[in-house]
Amino acid sequence: MAKRRIVLTFPSRLIDQPITYHLIKDYNLAVNILRARVSPKEEGRLMIELSGKKSSLDAGLNYLKELGVNVQPLAQDIRWLEERCTHCTVCVPICPTKAITVDRDKMRVSFDKERCIACELCVPICPYKAIEILF
Ligand code: SF4
Ligand code: SF4
Structure with a gap:
């Protein structure tokens, strides 16, 4: 499939x-x-x-x-503005598809566009406006 x-x-x-x-x-x-x-x-x-x-x-x-x-x-249509991201991890638990994950050892967040379903849950929660949905 x-x-x-x-x-x-x-x-x-x-x-x-x-x-x-x-x-x-x-x-x-x-x-x-x-x-x-x-x-x-x-x-x-x-x-x-x-x-x-x-x-x-x-x-x-x-x-x-x-x-x-x-x-x-x-x-x-989805953009993660890495330069704005402070790796605060606030958005990590809210993402339903694990498009946003954190490496706990390095405390670095990463974003996988291919997993994102553009649900926008992370958009209002990010204090630094680091994720944009352009649709
Ligand atoms: S828009 Fe939804 S699926 Fe995409 S990164 Fe944000 S919370 Fe995850
Ligand atoms: S909430 Fe915003 S600043 Fe914090 S990790 Fe997520 S994208 Fe980065």
Whole structure:
């Protein structure tokens, strides 16, 4: 089973298309919608996690691209500003996916973008605004 966390950006002509339905039915993918937004210019953005066979994932992503949907990895929308981080560890226990971990010997925090689901729990809790979700 393969998993991919991505952000889809739709032009206005695609906003009312049943795209997630097709990903599920035609490509046999599980679609977990993490967040959705429609901007004032009627551009749609969808943050999703896709899972299924690797071949199905590749086919589903190809379908999206051919349709004209911009596909980018979720990791691009998440930023840990290491220079602001004081390694205080306040955010470590709150992270549900262990995207933020601490090396207790060195008391250094590290951030793994690939594990982050952009839940934003760490954003308000960080006293130094060291984590940004751009979505
Ligand atoms: S946004 Fe959520 S998943 Fe990502 S690092 Fe923060 S708490 Fe963890
Ligand atoms: S709460 Fe902010 S400053 Fe503290 S470890 Fe987490 S990211 Fe770094």
